[in-house]
Amino acid sequence: MAKEEYGAKDLAVLEGLDAVRKRPGMYIGTTDSQGLMHCLWEIIDNSVDEALAGFCTNIVVTLHTDGSIEVADDGRGIPVDKEPKTKLTGVEVVLTKLHAGAKFGNSSYNAVGGLHGVGSSVVNALSSRLDVWVDRDGLTHHMSFHQGHPGVYADADPANPSPDSPFKRTRKNRPTELEIVGKVPAKRTGTRIRYWADKEIFNSTAEFSYEQLIDRVRQTSFLVPGLKITVVDENVPETGDASLDEMREVDAVAPAGTTAASETETASETPDDSDAPAASGVAEPSEAVAVAQADAAAHTHARVEEFLHTGGVKDFVDFLSHGEPISDIWRIQGEGTYEEETQAVGENGELHAQNVTRTCGVDIALRWVNGYDTVMRSFVNIIETPGGGMHVDGLMNSITRQVRKAVEANARKLKVNLKDQHMRVERDDIMAGLVAVVTVRIAEPQFQGQTKDVLGTAQVKPIVTRMTDKQFGEMITGAKRGYKEQSARVLEKIVGEMHARVQSRKAKEVTRRKNALESASMPSKLSDCQPGNDDVAELFIVEGDSALGTAKAARNSGFQALLPIRGKILNVQKASITQMLSNKECAAIIQVVGAGSGQSFDIEQARYNKVIMMTDADVDGAHIRILLLTLFYRYMRPLIEHGHVYAAVPPLHRIALAGSHKGEYIYTYSDDELAGKLADLDRRHISYNPDIQRYKGLGEMDADQLADTTMDPRTRMLRRIRMEDAAQAAEIFSLLMGDDVPPRKAFIVENADDFDRSKIDT
Structure with missing residues (x-):
């Protein structure tokens, strides 16, 4: 019988990170492989945000043999001083408090991937163990967590930490467990996080995907020019004779006019037009990065892949392009501003509405190739938006309008009958063979849902449209120097796609x-x-x-x-x-x-x-x-x-048998098969006509021969x-x-x- 009484005593209050462990799907989507990878993206994106802000140039991701994952960067390092309101160190606030971080303010980060303030703390809550090291002010600080709670592990071997080691949880209202474990040069800063995903949370079928990691890292290296990301996989078996260099894949792109003799040379040079972030006083890799690199060197059997690109989205489009190019890579770049009302955090922690002026940075690269497949990748900051959104709508609306204008202006040359209502360029005609990467950088972007698949900030669309109208319009009309021949080829391809579409429709009708x-x-x-x-x-x-x-x-x-x-x-x-x-x-x-x-x-x-x-x-x-x-x-x-x-x-040959097998024929399909078949007949003492017929073409066969050898489903051979x-x-x-x-x-x-x-x- 159902319980009729219902009072306040029946209500459950989940505090802190317990809510994350109770309902992990609300924060990472699923607890299968997808959720497992989502946790890694949250940690990596925090380091990439430091690079976007101009304070990080190196990230090292290490996959340890015990199943743990480590991410190290040479950014500014998580603050280690105490946050006034909670009286906790910045490290503990970031890793234990939901909706906490510098990304809610207006000063520390202008264009970031993580905006909800739950990334690091959620990963901490869903990990059986998480360790963090921070280099700041000439010191290395360390702290450990078990299922989101701070405390101290008693590892039998400190060089090989384990989530199964005895753990003593810090009691409430006790001093933080952040401890100083070493010294570093005063200018060296950075963060290193190592975590073990909790098997109590994730499904037994959840598997880590190395291929997804490499794709994501490569993608990020394109979107943040000048950022070097290294992936170290210690799970690769010892090969014996293969050196580390032989197993290394370097995706670095040398600046134009130079020869990259080594990874170091490539990393140290930056072309004049590079939009790589400034180092902001970071003179050398952090202790965290140095430790990660030393670990890689110690595991000489490890698979190491390094990614560094200096050309940004232009290199990305070149990487995505397959087939014969119709045009060079066209670039649309610039900035625009817009007004937005947002909730700001006051001095006492209260929220109030205020109007702010936002800056929207636009960087688009595109080209057409000789095919009909479309490759369109869109991003807001470093967040991929597979569903598109306002930035993609603004781009395609403008491109469609400008292409139609150009076709109308060149109708006679392109053999387009403007009086025919069907002879109108559609978006699908333009998209055929188009390879494009669309990126915008804005503060506090609005998305349609937590999954961030679609950009919803409406003010971005007119900015992208105006910029595309001007810059792309000059390119497609050939008004911009060096684009006349390319624009002619692009228009010819688009009109050809239009004719193909019209003809296909007519063909289907009949x-x-x-x-x-x-x-x-x-x-x-x-x-x-x-x-x-x-x-x-x-x-x-x-x-x-x-x-x-x-x-x-x-x-x-x-x-x-x-x-x-x-x-x-x-x-x-x-x-x-x-x-x-x-x-x-x-x-x-x-x-x-x-x-x-x-x-x-x-x-x-x-x-x-x-x-x-x-x-x-x-x-x-x-x-x-x-x-x-x-x-x-x-x-x-x-x-x-x-x-x-x-x-x-x-067949190529026909062997006519003789003697008791007269009237029988053997067909062979190559000279080698013929020689082998004749040798076999001689060995078996089967006589045949020495005048072997060789077909020079299908027309030399009679109908019965062609049917038996090539057309009859019962006897033919097809490839x-x-x-x-x-x-x-x-x-x-x-x-x-x-x-x-x-x-x-x-x-x-x-x-x-x-x-x-x-x-x-x-």
């Missing part, structure tokens, strides 16, 4: 499915199959008219369609979208497949379950297949991704084209089929020794 009326709208050279077999329908793209005649007699017209092409089609990797659409062969293939092209491609509308490239078994045939694959990859990629593209495997790694595929297509000849030549020379005839079908 190719929903095969019937007499619809087939009449298809290319006249298409020999279509009968309707009603959508789940098994096959389209054979046949090389040449001679092979088409044989294929017509060999096919099963119930589900096999034929489309002949004339020799080698256009290399679309080098051509623009407009050129591709103007090519009869490419346009016919896209129309017959019936699912559109580029971003508008809809695999659900594809008219065939299999698209089979049937070319001669020679070098020219292989070249045609590569050109076809380039077309599929660039403009109908989902066909490859979902396994609908195949290559037919026609499915797969794309396991999209990024690697894009790089290979760009290398082997793009405009730049020297890298292709170098690739051929470097890989000549590894050439294996068995891997090609000739």
